[in-house]
Amino acid sequence: MPTAFPAGSSPAGSSSAGALDLSAYRLAAEPYYRPVGDEIAVFEAAWRHRLPVMLKGPTGCGKTRFVEHMAWRLGRPLITVAAHEDMTAADLAGRFLLTPEGTVWHDGPLTQAVRHGAICYLDEIVEARQDTTVVIHPLTDARRMLPLEKRNELVAAHADFHLVISYNPGYQSAVKDLKESTKQRFIAIDFDYPAPALEAEIVMREAGADAALARTLVAIAACSRNLRGHGLDEGASTRMLIHAGRLAAGGVSLEAAVQAGIVLPITDDADMRRALSAAISACFA
């Protein structure tokens, strides 16, 4: 670990180590979330013990909405980071930047959450390289520490700091899986598309669809999900149903809304588009 600070910088001179206005990260209104099982109770228990949480599930099934809802429920600011393969540990922890005043340290989003007691949500964590992911290790065991080696500082996590990660199991290859030592630090909550009645309720609420339209879209989703593994990586997500529902509730014909909201985005393959359209039509034959 370096023992000296770069010229012109010191922890005291840092612009970001002091009080930080996290109001932009607070949710002003309750994000609508319809519980599917005991996920709220599990998350609250994990939060009480500050056990890090991993949300697993396919795209568009409610993981992000859930974490937003929980941040609101627990009254904590939420700092979200979308992980990607070029993300470095410095992108999370922070870096020295050259300014006209000299070299100034800027906390990264993870460090901001650690210092100030926010919930940090690392979305699609498996996209990050494993050498980046290990920065969360000392934070996610009994130490609850974030070493900032470049700054020669060990940041003890604020009592309210909480780490949540998400990923879509199944899409990534084995090389992109999390390290065993990362996985085993987390409480996991499995997400999937809600049962039909619940999903219809969500589509009504989120798309402004009436009950009949919502039921129809949920039935279409079931047809598309049957093609999972038969040419489609995934069936239509709850998110897609909401998109199609908004178009249809806004006056677009159901057929056009389903094409634009579901069939065209989900596959580029002309044969697969035909097969999916046929499967959807067959649902209503």
Ligand SMILES: Nc1ncnc2c1ncn2[C@@H]1O[C@H](COP(=O)(O)OP(=O)(O)OP(=O)(O)O)[C@@H](O)[C@H]1O
């Ligand atoms: N249980 C639920 N309660 C309320 N809304 C939901 C629920 N599940 C899904 N939704 C709706 O579905 C949309 C998509 O969900 P969300 O963005 O949370 O998906 P995700 O699981 O985070 O997907 P991705 O992995 O692609 O990021 C939300 O914006 C919300 O409108």
Ligand SMILES: [Mg+2]
């Ligand atoms: Mg998400």
